[in-house]
Amino acid sequence: MRKRVAVIGGGIAGLAAAVRLRDLTPPDTEIIVYEQSGALGGKLRTGELAGVTVERGAESFLMTGSDGAESAAVALVKRLGLESALVHPLKVPAALAFGGQLAPMPAGTLVGVPGDLSKLGGVAHVDPGHDVDDGRPLLAEGTDVAVGALVRQRYGDEVVDRLVDPMLGGVYAGRADRLSLDVTMPQLARTARVEHTLVAAVRAAQAASGRVPGRPVFGALDGGLSRLVGAAATASGARISLGLPVREIARTAHGWRLLLGPAATPPGPSVRNAGATAGADLVPQTDDVDAVVLAVPAKPSSRLLATIAPVAAEAVGELDYASVALLALALPPGTPLPDLSGFLVPPSEGTLVKAATFVTSKWTRPEGSPVIVRVSLGRAGEQERLQFDDAVLTERAQGELGELLGGELPPPVATWVQRWGGGLPQYAPGHLDRLATARAALPPGLVLAGAAFDGVGIPACVASGERAAEDLGKSWAA
Structure with missing residues (x-):
């Protein structure tokens, strides 16, 4: 009988799971990727600024794993036929900014x-x-x-x-x-x-680590990391469902039933007086599947697990997140910058800016392009410092950046701000024990994948999605 698998979450972990499922399961297996937003990729999102390609999320991936072998991200790039598009940052040093100076x-x-x-x-x-x-x-x-x-x-x-x-x-x-x-x-x-x-x-x-001196540490794709997202979606052969959140997961006699669509909004007094019924304009949708890969952040995972695996839900729900924002500045061509790939700022400096990347120094870009600087803002526990509109956030960050570089920057020709609310997991000591507790409490046919569980970074998320798919395959073979 043909299997149906739901992958809840269309970030790179969910897509990697879908690709691996396609490789492991019979050709007629139906894979459905549910992504509640309007786009796949999660925090892999390639953008453009003043005609220059600039990542709005993750910028690159590690080329090797902790064992010295190629990373899961590189293996996926090869699996998807994108190896010829691999590019690497230029060999430019980075710095630390503290005490009003940049130190190597x-x-x-x-x-x-x-x-x-x-x-x-x-x-x-x-x-x-x-x-x-x-x-x-x-x-x-x-x-x-x-x-x-x-x-x-x-x-x-x-x-x-x-x-x-x-x-x-x-x-x-x-x-x-x-x-x-x-x-x-x-x-x-x-x-x-x-x-x-x-x-x-x-x-x-x-x-x-087995790393070889001189071998590239980081890689990316010519044209942007969104190419990885598109290629993975295509290779998976999955049916992609965008903009339709999964509200609930329930057990059935043969697998799982997903309740789909936005939660009904309770009517206000005027609506009740008109005799309306809450959510009357919403038509519930369901989907029955044999297995589920849950590849969404900790809080929605905990919510979906609450009734079917309460022990797992509690363990997963303890994970906190940090909110961050990325600011990209396109400065006039020829704007002088230090001969660096960028710099990091210690929290003790008290700045909103925590890192800066000189994109046009770090990566090969066409001659005459604007000078692109990507600035990272916000740390765990500092959400309130990001609670300004884009114009104010840009002005403050640009002022700090000028001070850190030792001089006022010229007005940018273009800017954008990308906010990632609750974007980065904060793994407290004991995370692996809590994760083991959660996974041990999951019913058969339901697996977890993604940064909430197995680490940030593209290789970690890819490996997590692939392991989830392999675990499902083992459970079916048992």
């Missing part, structure tokens, strides 16, 4: 955690007497800690505040003192359970 980013760190204290270049000072071998591993087996707790204990506050915090802020918009080591730095977590000093643990993690 120290080389050889692992997400800001140094393995060679002699290469810090005055950015941070470390008392090596704190990182002593006390005869036991840094972390006990099964223990997870906040990144900041471990690094402060061994290296002191400056390394966390000036290096690790801005690096984690750039990826997660979060703070080192609140983010799980297991999730954000899994390689370091593994070696910390073996090595007795942080220096040794960082070096062991770097060695285990």
